[in-house]
Amino acid sequence: MSITLFDTHTHFDVPDFDQDRLQLAALAKKMGVEHLVLIGFIAERFQNLIACQKQLQQQPDVPKVHLAPGLHPFYIEQHQAEHLQQVEQFLQRENCVAIGEIGLDTFLKVHKQPDLFAKQQHYFAVQLELAQQYQKPVLLHIRKSHAEVLKMLKQHRFKHGGIAHAFSGGVEEAKAFIQLGFKIGVTGQISNPNAKKLHTVVQTIGAQHLVLETDCPDMTPLCCQLDQHSRTRNTPANLIYVLEALAKSLNVQQQDLAQILWRNSFAALAL
Numbered sequence: 001m002s003i004t005l006f007d008t009h010t011h012f013d014v015p016d017f018d019q020d021r022l023q024l025a026a027l028a029k030k031m032g033v034e035h036l037v038l039i040g041f042i043a044e045r046f047q048n049l050i051a052c053q054k055q056l057q058q059q060p061d062v063p064k065v066h067l068a069p070g071l072h073p074f075y076i077e078q079h080q081a082e083h084l085q086q087v088e089q090f091l092q093r094e095n096c097v098a099i100g101e102i103g104l105d106t107f108l109k110v111h112k113q114p115d116l117f118a119k120q121q122h123y124f125a126v127q128l129e130l131a132q133q134y135q136k137p138v139l140l141h142i143r144k145s146h147a148e149v150l151k152m153l154k155q156h157r158f159k160h161g162g163i164a165h166a167f168s169g170g171v172e173e174a175k176a177f178i179q180l181g182f183k184i185g186v187t188g189q190i191s192n193p194n195a196k197k198l199h200t201v202v203q204t205i206g207a208q209h210l211v212l213e214t215d216c217p218d219m220t221p222l223c224c225q226l227d228q229h230s231r232t233r234n235t236p237a238n239l240i241y242v243l244e245a246l247a248k249s250l251n252v253q254q255q256d257l258a259q260i261l262w263r264n265s266f267a268a269l270a271l
């Protein structure tokens with residue numbers, strides 16, 4: 001039996017892949033990746049998401065490509081009111097699986113400043129409203145703001161679930177997202193034995209609440225990194241190594257785990 005995989009979070013549209021995207025897509029398919037999601041972060045690149053999907057749709061033997069437009073909290077300084085309208089137009093014109101990636105990010109000190117944090121909250125709130133209106137799940141980006149994101153999801157009585165991507169919270173936070181209908185997104189970070197918090201989270205909550213993602217071109221699994229000093233480009237073809245590392249962490253068979261994660265991905269994206 002062959003393994004089928006769903007890469008629930010990629011930036012496969014970015015210029016890092018312009019030279020060899022089709023070869024990498026073919027390789028990903030060969031490595032079991034049947035579906036991938038292209039995720040938005042700034043309005044300026046929305047057309048690239050669509051173009052990337054078109055480029056891949058014309059090819060045989062590549063993963064099926066899904067779209068999720070959204071305005072990422074880390075790029076908050078760049079977002080303008082009209083970009084929210086562009087998210088809505090995108091939802092109206094294209095077949096989208098979700099809105100993403102959206103959320104809150106206070107990793108940088110500057111983003112904790114009241115004006116910028118309020119702007120992040122505003123953009124997150126408006127996009128949550130759009131997700132309610134268009135009945136779409138959301139792909140959440142959360143850094144150092146789990147409590148705030150949970151609070152806003154509850155305030156909005158958000159009911160369409162989605163994925164808490166590249167999860168960096170603890171067990172209690174993971175459980176709270178699961179309770180609100182979310183799956184927990186696991187990246188190549190799981191290949192790092194020192195990522196103790198993440199291993200504890202996945203082992204405690206179990207496979208039924210997890211999905212896989214590469215978050216390419218970032219988050220390259222340890223096994224695929226060429227050296228310790230320079231950043232190695234991650235690609236959807238590396239998703240199998242995320243599965244491998246997660247199976248090891250959970251002490252289960254890759255084949256069995258893949259089947260559960262496959263079903264979880266379809267459930268999280270309401271496909």
Ligand SMILES: [Zn+2]
Nearest residue numbers: 009039101215
């Ligand atoms: Zn991302």
